[in-house]
Amino acid sequence: MSLTPEQKKHYRTIGHKLNPILMIAGKGLTENIQLEADRMLEDHELIKIKLAVGDREVKKAITRELCEIVEAELVQEIGNVALLYRKSTNPDPKLSNLLRQAHS
Template sequence: MPISSDRKKQFRQIGHNLKPIVMVAEKGLSEGLLGEIERALEDHELIKVKIAINDRESRKLAIAELCKLARAEVVQEIGKVALIFRAAREPNPKLSNIMR
């Protein structure tokens, strides 16, 4: 389900103060990296991911693949940082970036 523009604006405001949790290197997406992204999305719902790929098209493809595998949606892309969101099954108010 796509995120509404009002909700994206709210997520961008929250994401402004977040630091990247995960960094994707040139090697691409590994099992360990996907596991860490799954854990981070389940805990925090809204996370920043740094993509350390210099080529713009490759970076966009990596972000799209990451979101597809993690069943998440891109809220914003600025340079090499992507803000992604996926609602948690059981959100924890102490960990969620949305509920704080």
Template sequence: MPLSNEQRNQLKTMGHDLPAMIVTGDGVNEGVIAELDRALADHELVKIEISSEDRAERAAAISELCRAGRAELVQTIGKQALIYRKSPQPDKQLSNIHRSG
């Protein structure tokens, strides 16, 4: 389900000061996808950094990560992207959504 503008703005605010949890320079591979899936399950809102200098490669990698992680892209700024996937049973100690609220 796509995010509303209001939801997107709230998530941008929550994610502003988050550090990048996943940094990749080798593109998208099984290890990166597995780590993203774990991070989304734990934290729901995750900032990733794609180190590629090529804008098209970064956009393709972000799109692939969102698809593979069944997540919504909240925002991209430069080499960083903020990605969200609602957890059915969030851990209130780990979830960036619950900790910032």
């Protein structure tokens, strides 16, 4: 699954208003972080994560690894924040950032 430039632009617009809901810090990519990211993507489809670890290369490596593990697509990476997308199998209109955006 690869996002088109148009989809990425649309998701970045939605993501701009989102606050980070997951923080990856000193312990790095723990199993709990992976499970939480998986659950959040299932609920919200589009999530913002904050990385408070090492330098730029470490952040990029952790973001790539997390995307692979939870089968998410990286939409955008700016500074300490990354925006991830994964289509939900059964999106909840009350939780999905994409569906809520469409109805607001």
